Amino acid sequence: MKKISLTGIKPTGTPHLGNYLGAIRPALELTQEYQAYYFIADYHALTTVHNSAELRESIYKVAATWLALGLNPEESHFYKQSDIPEIFELNWILSCFTPKGFMNRAHAYKDMVAKNQSEGQDVDFGVNMGIYSYPSLMSSDILMFRSHVVPVGKDQKQHIEFARDVAQRINNHYGRDLLVVPEAIIRDETDLIPGLDGRKMSKSYDNTIEIFLKPKALKKKIGRIVTNSQGIEEAKDPDTCNVFALYKLFATAEQSTALAERYRAGGLGWGHAKAELLEVVDATFAEARERYYAYLDNTAELDKILAHGAAKVRPLAQKVLAEIRDAIGIP
Ligand code: ADP
Numbered sequence: 001m002k003k004i005s006l007t008g009i010k011p012t013g014t015p016h017l018g019n020y021l022g023a024i025r026p027a028l029e030l031t032q033e034y035q036a037y038y039f040i041a042d043y044h045a046l047t048t049v050h051n052s053a054e055l056r057e058s059i060y061k062v063a064a065t066w067l068a069l070g071l072n073p074e075e076s077h078f079y080k081q082s083d084i085p086e087i088f089e090l091n092w093i094l095s096c097f098t099p100k101g102f103m104n105r106a107h108a109y110k111d112m113v114a115k116n117q118s119e120g121q122d123v124d125f126g127v128n129m130g131i132y133s134y135p136s137l138m139s140s141d142i143l144m145f146r147s148h149v150v151p152v153g154k155d156q157k158q159h160i161e162f163a164r165d166v167a168q169r170i171n172n173h174y175g176r177d178l179l180v181v182p183e184a185i186i187r188d189e190t191d192l193i194p195g196l197d198g199r200k201m202s203k204s205y206d207n208t209i210e211i212f213l214k215p216k217a218l219k220k221k222i223g224r225i226v227t228n229s230q231g232i233e234e235a236k237d238p239d240t241c242n243v244f245a246l247y248k249l250f251a252t253a254e255q256s257t258a259l260a261e262r263y264r265a266g267g268l269g270w271g272h273a274k275a276e277l278l279e280v281v282d283a284t285f286a287e288a289r290e291r292y293y294a295y296l297d298n299t300a301e302l303d304k305i306l307a308h309g310a311a312k313v314r315p316l317a318q319k320v321l322a323e324i325r326d327a328i329g330i331p
């Protein structure tokens with residue numbers, strides 16, 4: 001039996017190159033080696049997205065993104081979190097084994113508290129219970145399907161540690177391996193994809209390049225990448241350049257070496273470097289982009305694929321939950 005790999009993406013906007021390189025591509029690469037589970041963490045998105053049209057649209061965008069980039073819903077398991085009610089029942093069980101102090105230490109919550117403190121607000125200003133107990137629901141996503149590995153970005157490491165901890169607590173308490181203790185798979189080489197301004201690419205910094213921008217919009221976005229004020233003739237350092245940092249993630253090794261030489265030789269302007277980047281990014285996604293917009297034009301098809309995925313995984317969730325209920329004494 002192949003081991004299980006599982007990962008989820010929160011539908012909170014339009015997926016960008018950081019999501020692709022840091023989360024989607026590494027996860028899709030595990031399809032052969034593992035039984036792969038990919039899901040849309042829509043109830044996680046509800047912790048911050050309270051606009052129904054926006055949430056609905058983001059769910060379709062994330063679904064279309066996975067499928068356009070090569071997720072095969074027959075070969076792997078592809079579903080929406082909200083379609084598996086067992087996850088929410090398990091979440092309650094897990095929360096009864098999670099020390100409250102643990103949630104106090106969760107990064108996302110701690111960051112909000114620190115921001116409130118620095119702004120002289122009440123510590124819990126803007127914190128809803130969904131945000132507070134976010135790591136517990138994420139543990140439930142993972143433990144529900146007895147996942148062995150969870151490919152995620154570095155920022156999610158602490159969440160996987162929470163999932164491991166609660167699984168171990170429950171296993172120790174009931175004296176048997178009810179839950180699988182998962183391992184994170186984190187890749188160092190893509191843990192911090194830089195955005196337009198050189199900081200981590202993130203929706204929160206408004207510095208993203210969306211994966212499926214059409215060529216004209218993509219050109220405009222790439223035009224916004226921050227560079228220094230060196231003139232065309234000056235020799236340039238590829239290793240401190242935001243354009244080159246992205247280029248090498250999409251180009252072949254030969255292409256990267258060649259462009260680095262042109263940087264160092266002088267005579268290459270920022271406009272030229274950006275044109276090279278545009279070309280490799282556009283070539284990488286041209287075909288997938290067609291598929292992406294075709295899916296977005298056919299949301300009934302997306303609904304069908306996700307319903308099929310839910311029907312496939314729900315019996316597994318029901319089986320695991322029945323075993324856990326039995327172990328804890330809920331007939
Ligand atoms: P955002 O910061 O834009 O809101 P998310 O937090 O929704 O992005 O990230 C979803 C997934 O994509 C996570 O697994 C995260 O680790 C990964 N990811 C996001 N931004 C980057 C980045 N700049 N570099 C590497 N991985 C990223």
Ligand code: TRP
Nearest residue numbers: 006007008009010041044138141
């Ligand atoms: N918290 C993850 C993120 O923000 C999304 C997520 C929810 C997830 N549940 C998960 C990732 C389970 C991996 C496994 O990116």
